[in-house]
Amino acid sequence: MKEYRPNEIEKKWQDIWEEKRVFEAKDDKSLPKFYALVEFPYPSGEGLHVGHPRSYTALDIVSRKRRLEGYNVLFPMGWDAFGLPTENYAIKHKIHPRIVTEKNVERFKKQLKSIGFSFDWSREINTTDPDYYKWTQWIFIKLFEKGLAYKKEMPINWCTSCKVGLANEEVVGGACERCGGEVVRKVKNQWMLKITEYADRLIDDLELVDYIERVKTQQINWIGRSEGMEVYFKIAEKEDVLKVFTTRPDTLYGATYMVIAPEHPLIEKYKDIIENMDEVRKYQEYVSKKSDFERTELSKEKTGVEIKGLKAINPVTNKEIPIWISDYVLMTYGTGAIMAVPAHDSRDWEFAKKFNLPIVEVVKGGNVEKEAYTDTESGILVNSELINGLEVKEAIEKISNWLEEQGLGERKVNYKLRDWVFSRQRYWGEPIPLVECEKCGWVPVPEDQLPVMLPEVENYEPTDTGESPLANITEWVETNCPKCGGKAKRETDTMPQWAGSSWYYLRYIDPHNPNALASKEELDYWMPVDWYNGGMEHTTLHLLYSRFWHKFLYDIGIVNTREPYMKRTSQGMILGENNEKMSKSRGNVINPDGIVAEFGADTLRTYEMFIGDFEKAVPWSENGVKGCRRFLERVWRLQDIVVTGDEYTKELEASIHKTIKKVSEDYESLKFNTAIAALMTLLNEFNDSGKITKADMKTFLILLNPVAPHITEELWEIIGLPGMLHESQWPKYDEEKIKEDILELPVQVNGKVRGTIMVNVDDGQEVIKEKVKENKGIMKHLEGKQIVKEIFIPGKIYNIVVK
RNA sequence: GCGGGAGUGGCGGAAUUGGCAGACGCGCUAGACUUAGGAUCUAGUGUCCUUUGACGUGGGGGUUCAAGUCCUCUCUCCCGCACCA
Numbered sequence: 006m007k008e009y010r011p012n013e014i015e016k017k018w019q020d021i022w023e024e025k026r027v028f029e030a031k032d033d034k035s036l037p038k039f040y041a042l043v044e045f046p047y048p049s050g051e052g053l054h055v056g057h058p059r060s061y062t063a064l065d066i067v068s069r070k071r072r073l074e075g076y077n078v079l080f081p082m083g084w085d086a087f088g089l090p091t092e093n094y095a096i097k098h099k100i101h102p103r104i105v106t107e108k109n110v111e112r113f114k115k116q117l118k119s120i121g122f123s124f125d126w127s128r129e130i131n132t133t134d135p136d137y138y139k140w141t142q143w144i145f146i147k148l149f150e151k152g153l154a155y156k157k158e159m160p161i162n163w164c165t166s167c168k169v170g171l172a173n174e175e176v177v178g179g180a181c182e183r184c185g186g187e188v189v190r191k192v193k194n195q196w197m198l199k200i201t202e203y204a205d206r207l208i209d210d211l212e213l214v215d216y217i218e219r220v221k222t223q224q225i226n227w228i229g230r231s232e233g234m235e236v237y238f239k240i241a242e243k244e245d246v247l248k249v250f251t252t253r254p255d256t257l258y259g260a261t262y263m264v265i266a267p268e269h270p271l272i273e274k275y276k277d278i279i280e281n282m283d284e285v286r287k288y289q290e291y292v293s294k295k296s297d298f299e300r301t302e303l304s305k306e307k308t309g310v311e312i313k314g315l316k317a318i319n320p321v322t323n324k325e326i327p328i329w330i331s332d333y334v335l336m337t338y339g340t341g342a343i344m345a346v347p348a349h350d351s352r353d354w355e356f357a358k359k360f361n362l363p364i365v366e367v368v369k370g371g372n373v374e375k376e377a378y379t380d381t382e383s384g385i386l387v388n389s390e391l392i393n394g395l396e397v398k399e400a401i402e403k404i405s406n407w408l409e410e411q412g413l414g415e416r417k418v419n420y421k422l423r424d425w426v427f428s429r430q431r432y433w434g435e436p437i438p439l440v441e442c443e444k445c446g447w448v449p450v451p452e453d454q455l456p457v458m459l460p461e462v463e464n465y466e467p468t469d470t471g472e473s474p475l476a477n478i479t480e481w482v483e484t485n486c487p488k489c490g491g492k493a494k495r496e497t498d499t500m501p502q503w504a505g506s507s508w509y510y511l512r513y514i515d516p517h518n519p520n521a522l523a524s525k526e527e528l529d530y531w532m533p534v535d536w537y538n539g540g541m542e543h544t545t546l547h548l549l550y551s552r553f554w555h556k557f558l559y560d561i562g563i564v565n566t567r568e569p570y571m572k573r574t575s576q577g578m579i580l581g582e583n584n585e586k587m588s589k590s591r592g593n594v595i596n597p598d599g600i601v602a603e604f605g606a607d608t609l610r611t612y613e614m615f616i617g618d619f620e621k622a623v624p625w626s627e628n629g630v631k632g633c634r635r636f637l638e639r640v641w642r643l644q645d646i647v648v649t650g651d652e653y654t655k656e657l658e659a660s661i662h663k664t665i666k667k668v669s670e671d672y673e674s675l676k677f678n679t680a681i682a683a684l685m686t687l688l689n690e691f692n693d694s695g696k697i698t699k700a701d702m703k704t705f706l707i708l709l710n711p712v713a714p715h716i717t718e719e720l721w722e723i724i725g726l727p728g729m730l731h732e733s734q735w736p737k738y739d740e741e742k743i744k745e746d747i748l749e750l751p752v753q754v755n756g757k758v759r760g761t762i763m764v765n766v767d768d769g770q771e772v773i774k775e776k777v778k779e780n781k782g783i784m785k786h787l788e789g790k791q792i793v794k795e796i797f798i799p800g801k802i803y804n805i806v807v808k
Numbered sequence: 809g810c811g812g813g814a815g816u817g818g819c820g821g822a823a824u825u826g827g828c829a830g831a832c833g834c835g836c837u838a839g840a841c842u843u844a845g846g847a848u849c850u851a852g853u854g855u856c857c858u859u860u861g862a863c864g865u866g867g868g869g870g871u872u873c874a875a876g877u878c879c880u881c882u883c884u885c886c887c888g889c890a891c892c893a
Contacts, residue, residue, distance in 0.1 A: 047893050089892060161891075172891040219812060223888080226811050333809090337890090352809090421810090422890090429891065502893065541812080542888060578887080586886095615833070617820050621813090622886070628834050629820065631846085636833080638847095679822070682832035689832095751828040756874045758828050796873055802827045806873050 009641040011605025015715040019121055027731050028072075028080070028123040034530045036077035041068045042510050042570070044539035044547075045083040045130075047502075048109035049090055053116040054587065055595045055613070055625065056579045062610045063576060063619060063677060064538050065122045066711035070672050072123075073707065073735040079531060080123055081513035083130035084110050088502045089172055092433040096465045102433045106133055116598060120606045121714055128516045132505030133433075137512060139456035140522040141504050142438040144554060145427075146449040147561055149439065153199045156447075159426050160293075161471065163191035168469035170430045179294050190293045193471060195428035196437060196498065200553045204228050204420045207552055216573040217620075220544050227545040229421025234405050236344065236414040238263060241316040241325050245271065250339035250419045253349065253381075254408065255400035258389040259367035260344035261357070263317045263328045264309065266336040267292040272312070280313040285330065292332045307356045308332060319344075320413040321391070321404075331356060337423050348373040368397060425550065427501060430473040432465045434499030442486035442493040451487050457495070473497045506547055507554040510534050510569060522563070529565055537570040540578075548573065574675055577621040579613075584624045595625050607713035608634040614677035614712055636681075637716055639688055640709065643702060646691070647724050650698030657697065658742055660690050661704055665738035668708045677712070684709055699724060704736045752777055753804040754786040762803075770797045777803065 022028060041064045046057055068080040086106045095102040110131065117124070130137055148154045162171040166186025170193075175182040200207075208228055211221050233252035240247060247263060265271060267289045276282055288310045309331030316325040333352055334343055347357035347364040354377035357364050364373055369387045371378025378384065381397045391407060392400040408414035428437070438450040438457045450457050460481045465474050475497040476482060486493040508522065514531045515523035539548075548570075555569040580586055581593025588594065600609045612633040617623035653661050664687045671680035687705060691697050703726055710717040710730055721730040749761045750773070760783040762776045774795070777783055790807035797803050 044893095049893080085893075170891080173889095174892040176891095223812050227889085229811090426891070431891090501891065506893090540893095542893085544812085545888070546890065547893085580886095615820090618822095621821095623820065626820065626834070632833050632835095678820090679832080682822075685832055749828090753828085753874075756827095756872095761828075794873060796827095798827060798874095801824095802874080804827080804873055 006642070006645055009638055009716070011607060011637075011715065012602070014719040015119075015121060015606050018715045018718045019118060021729075022123070022731070023126075026127075028078075029125045029127050030079040030081075031077045033077060037075070038531060038535075039068070039071045039076040039078045040510075040531050040534045040536075041071075041078065041080045042513075042534045042537045043082075044543065045085050045506070045509060046113060047085045047088055047090075048106060048113045050094055050105070050109055051589070051594075052109075052112055053597050055597050055600070056587075057117075058120055058597055058609060059579055059613045059616075059619075060538050060540070060576045061117070061120075061122050062613050062712075063574075063675065064536065065610075066614070066672055066677065067536065069123055069711040069714065069731075070669075070735060072731070073710075073733060075734070079128075079513065080125060081128045081130075081516075082117065082122070082124040082126065083128075083509060083513065084113070084132065085502065085506050085509070086110065086131055086133040087434045087500075087505055089174075089431070089433075092431060092465055095433070101461075102465065103133070106131075119601050120597065120609060123714070128513050130509060130512050130516050132435075132509065135456045135458055136519070138435040138505065140512065141435050141500065141508070142450075142455050142457060143452065143522065144508060144558070145435075145500065145504070146438055146452070146455075148198060148557060149447075149449055151557070151561070153202065153557065154427065155197055155199070156194050157197045157424075158192050159195045159197070160190035161193050161195075161430065162188050163471060164188050168471075169467040170471050188294065191471060193428075193430070195426055196496075198425040198427050198553075200425045200550070201420055201422055203553050203556055204230060204422050205418075206556055207549060210552075210556075210568055214568050214571055214573070216570075217575060219541075220548070220573050220575060223541075223544045224549060227422065227549065231419050231421075233417060233419060234408060234414050235340070235417040236320065236408060237412075238317040238320060238344065240271075241318050243275075243315075245274075247271070247317055247328075247342050248340045249342050249344045250417060251344060253346065253397075253401070254404045254414070255386060255389075255392060255395075255397050256346040256349045256367050257319070257321050257344070257404060258392075259346040259348045259365045260319055260326065261347060261363045261365055262326050262345045264331050264334045264343050264345050264353075264356070265312075265328060266334045266341040267330045267332060268336045269330070269341050271315075272330070275315055278314050281310070284310050285312060288330060295332060307352075307359050309356065309360065311360075320408070320411075321389075327362075329356075329360075338421065339419055347377065349377055349379055351377040351379065353377070425503075425553075427504070428498035429501050430467050430471060431499050432459070432462060432474040434501065435459075435504055436475065437496040437498055437500060439496045440484055440486060440493045441496065442489060442491055444491055445486055445488045445493075447496075448486055448488050448493070454487070459499075473499060475499070503547060503550050507551040508558070510537075510551075511558075511564065525565075528563075532564060533566040533568060534570045536572045536574070538574045538576065541575045544575070574620075576619055577617075577623060579616070580622055580624045582625050582627070587625075600630060604630055604634045605637075605715075607637055607716045610714075611637065611681060611712050615681045617678060619675045619677055636685055636688070637713060639692070640705075640713075640716060641720070643688070643691060643697065643705070644720060644723050646696045647699055647702050648696050651700050652698060653700050653704075654694060654696075654698055657690060657694060657701055659745070660687055661701060662738040662742040665704065665708065665736050666740075666743060669735070669738070672711065681712060699726065702726075703733075706730060707733060707736055748800065750800075751802055752780070752783050753802060754783065755806060756804060759783045759786045766800065770795070773797060773803055777805070 043060050043064050068078050072078050091102045091105050094105055162176050164171050164181035164186050166184050167181060176188050181188050208225055231252050233250055234254040235248050235250050238247040309329045312328045315328050317328050319326050345353040347353040348366045349368055366373045367389045368384035370380055370384035384397050386392045386395045386400045392403050436457045436459055440448050442448050460478050462474050467474055468476055482495050484493055484495055511523050515527040518524055558564045559567055583593055585591055612630045615633055664683050667683040668680045706717040706721055718730045746766055747763055750764045751758050751761050760780050762780055764773055793808050794806040
């Protein structure tokens, strides 16, 4: 027997697979298809992370299994290559981001290939490729044409010292990550996409798909649909009306003041009337330095300023109430204004306590002097003329009807989900393919002129006015209107990184098509994606964005399915050995290259699948890696005990059938760790038996193949099985052979196991009773006791209750 | 703060979904073989007492013949929060 040298055999088989193109999806549309998708990586400068192979190996296993089951499998890979880190690297090192990207992609590709994933590399895509982003731009134009893209004033993070716009991530504790300078919010006119128009469908259609539960709930909560009332509060002595959204119109009689967001337009409108405008301005400035996230933190002290000179009128009590501004009210949620009911909302309660505002109880049930009473199940309305004595639910109904009749409000559905800010003041992204004409306004670039290519620039830094670097290239910006031929300017903002990843699964289907994002024929065959695995962190942004785009493409007749992904699963994170997130600064990063070089790709793959519950975060363990290498060494040594034979060894037969069942099911249900454990157990039985037939070995090798594809192919060849493993078929099991006739039944006395008896599967309670009597160990616990009850669960347990 | 998730030996985890807690692997202990090695093989390994046994799934309370699993209160940790990908 030769020594097990993974580096040699892994290279050998990777070359064979590539040369024979065994993992390329087939053209034969008569075959059943299986489309497996993993999130394509952002090719960062750091190279592949051990977290990537966790997700990739999982679906590689499923893909390899499905191929052996006769499916036509599409398992593609590509690059989500636009992005901030590449751009920042390019700025710092004065290298074009395209070159940085090429270099990173090359490295990633080499790394992925060394791990032996069965990707169909003939369909590789790259979001920064003009042939690709042509279609990203095309989709944007369609969205624009259907009125789903619009311009709106939105704040960006602005570093006052670098004079550039910053991503949220680049703002650390209110300061610029690069220079430590002060960051404020600066308003810019930006492109937005109306994802909110699809909010209901994004919730409802979750019923059509098989996503793990936590993904569904997280999406539903992120969209945050709530039904309530928009109530109109008149501004005293003015024509204006302040609209607020509330889910608790029943508490309207308890609304003792109002709070509007510090950025609320009302303030600008009445700036000449507001008596304490200086104070208001100061507070606005203070708030402009905070993120929405910081603003809504409850733990902090409430802050705010009363707007003097403006009052609102409570529509049911007709009393004048004060209007405040406070940072806990966000312009981005609801109407940017709230009615404050301190007795029945905890944030309002805290605010009222701090500023000595009146707290009026309108739902009886708690002690509103001590805390807000927010229960909606058991309270009874008081101090509320029209709805006194009603329960909360009835009160909401009645007051809502009344408000609608009086024209003081309207039933509304509100969402937490906000429209998608689609503009970035950056270079390394898809140019937004629109032109602003002096006469015609915003005009899309005609389809035959796509893609709008990213022009070459000298300097990738955003301009000090907050414009994208493209704004400096006059000859690019200045163009003619496609409609009227007159003078026009190109949009200089680029798209966010999410754009390219919102439809990439469609391009894999027909990656080289110059005439369409994918042909109808191919889409009909391959869509939807059967199984999409990726990180939990993409649940509320990427996953939702791509579902939104897909639904839009469905609406305009491009795709034929309402949902892009039939099934969505999610892996846990791999942490450093010290149980902390892997990061350069913590110095606990594990490089997969090192593991492949030292232990082999099969060991890396096996370990990543055996490391723990696939869906949970787990710390890396070098010893665990060694253990998996040892397992593969034992597998390697099996070749010494193989004897000829086309049938399973009699004594091993039941175990083999059981293992086929277990492994087949576990691979499909993300329980890779227990599948491998089952294979280890079978291996131990093989070794105990001393010799195994070729048939035993063959089944074992096929079952292990998806996890450790190289060693199993090699052993297949060594022991002389016909053809190559990847050409064989997934084994079947026989349920009859798994059944055991005799089993050990635990016997409990008062719920505690006192012994076991051997029983036949079909033994009745009477037979078992007799067998118990023969067992001295158990009978001892019954001495001098009176049997009260006996419980027999066939095949599980026999419990005797005594007094 | 809001939303999602997780707590089981020294460690990663398993438990047919209410039925023998700790499969499998790591680590550790002892032994065997040694051309002394981070190799391989054998045995042991939740905690406590010498044994019968008792205790044991973050903590408290409950339901049940039976609870890691169900109910209730509570503590701790992790992830996301819209311009990172």
